Amino acid sequence: MSSIPAPRRRTVLSGLLAAAAVPAVTACSGGITSLKGGGSGGSGAADSGAGLVIGTANFTENQILGHLYAEALRGSGVKATVKPSLGSREVVVPALEGGDIDLLPEYQGNLLLHFDKKAKETEAGELQNALAAELPASLEALPYAAAEDKxxxxxxxxxxxxxxxxxxxxxxxxxxxxxxxxxxxxxxxxxxxxxxxxxxxxxxxxxxxxxxxxxxxxxxxxxxxxxxxxxxxxxxxxxxxxxxxLSDPLHMVPAQHVVPVVRSAVADAPVRKALARLGTALTTSELSKLNRMVDVDREDPDDVAAEWAAEHGLTEN
Missing domain, CATH: 3.40.190.120 (Osmoprotection protein (prox); domain 2)
Incomplete structure (x- = not known):
């Protein structure tokens, strides 16, 4: 997911969670992805009733985010499981497109550049609009979180x-x-x-x-x-x-707010509500604290996520 100094708490601005355009609910066409087994082939029911499979990339923060997503979803009555450390964006995005996973924690700028290497957008709102246009019709970028990690x-x-x-x-x-x-x-x-x-x-x-x-x-x-x-x-x-x-005067790195990317077929109201609640509560400062608990204090990502979600009232229906 430009350069900023040591992380600092960001104010959650009113209306920060920009609404992305909703693509048509179209299933992926199955196909071969980098993951084996456990996939839905991209043709699951158009709601989250069967439960969501959350995939993560292979670094600490993304694993924490995956478990936070799961905790928030379960708190809203949605079944969720986590497949952590699946690989880089070049692995997990095709897995999402292919239906092997249903939901992925992502970062706005880098995700857009994955689909459009010539993208020039750098501001969060512009990036969200660009993602809505660039993502395959079977995927949707839900409103982004207050937290940013570049x-x-x-x-x-x-x-x-x-x-x-x-x-x-x-x-x-x-x-x-x-x-x-x-x-x-x-x-x-x-x-x-x-x-x-x-x-x-x-x-x-x-x-x-x-x-x-x-x-x-x-x-x-x-x-x-x-x-x-x-x-x-x-x-x-x-x-x-x-x-x-080092600072980035020419803005090589765009804004990188955490953004949930989900298969449109399972992005029903309970899923949207749960992830929006999490996105509002999760600031850059809080995310940095969670990273420290895992990387420095050597706590488990799932335990850290569960404790934080409970403290912030996300595990209650």
């Missing part, structure tokens, strides 16, 4: 001071000298090497395929095996390690 690219304090780095534009001073670490998908993503090259005219000495804001890339940054790392703005380790998040 991809950021960070360096150690030592590297920042050595090269005078404050923004992505400053990386031109070190063009071809630094080693870049992130998930394999960063090699071909606009929010990754492609964007650095096209937007900032910056290249790197080497690209190391690791993970996104995970133990591999963070360990490599600590040890000096990479000089710049793809992290997430809500990652508690940024502050813990005094890493420097």
């Amino acid at each position: 991809d950021v690219f960070a360096v150690t304090r030592e590297t920042a001071e050595k090269h005078g780095l404050k923004s992505y534009a400053d990386l031109r001073k070190t063009d071809g000298e630094l080693v870049f670490g992130g998930p394999a998908e960063d090699k071909t993503r606009v929010v990754g090497l492609v964007g650095f090259r096209e937007r900032y005219d910056v290249t790197f000495k080497e690209f190391k395929a690791l993970d996104a804001s995970g133990p591999l890339v963070k360990g490599a940054l600590k040890k000096g095996d990479v000089d710049i790392a793809n992290l997430f703005s809500t990652d508690a380790d940024i502050r813990e390690n005094d890493w420097v998040v």
Whole structure:
């Protein structure tokens, strides 16, 4: 899922949850996805009565979000199960289109770029409208949450001071000298090497395929095996390690509010209501706290989600 400093609480503005246009209720045409078994073939009943399968990507925050979705849905009387850590967007989105899963926690800007690599929208409302136009007819982006988590690219304090780095534009001073670490998908993503090259005219000495804001890339940054790392703005380790998040003056990274993406066939009133309640309660600050509880305090994502949902009244019908 631009660069912002350490996460901070965001005010939940009146009317923040922008309404997306509702596509026609059209089922996916089955087909082969990256997942095996358990799929509905995209032709399930046009309500959530049979229960929803929530898929998540393979990083901490998305797993937490998947369990939060499940807790909120169950609190509204909707059966829900979670399939965590299925893979990257390149895996989970086709699985959603194919009906192997019904619901996915996503991030506005990066999801739009997945469908339209030339998308120019950067503001949350514009992104929501663009998603409504770009998503397949069988999928719908429900109103987005108050919480936002952007991809950021960070360096150690030592590297920042050595090269005078404050923004992505400053990386031109070190063009071809630094080693870049992130998930394999960063090699071909606009929010990754492609964007650095096209937007900032910056290249790197080497690209190391690791993970996104995970133990591999963070360990490599600590040890000096990479000089710049793809992290997430809500990652508690940024502050813990005094890493420097570089600014994004040319807006390479668009807004990244958390947005539920669901198969239209199961997006009935109870589902919409449950996820809207969650989206209003979940702020950037709260999401950062949940990440810390899992990544730093080593608690389980499902336990953390269940406790938070109960505390915020989301488990009550």
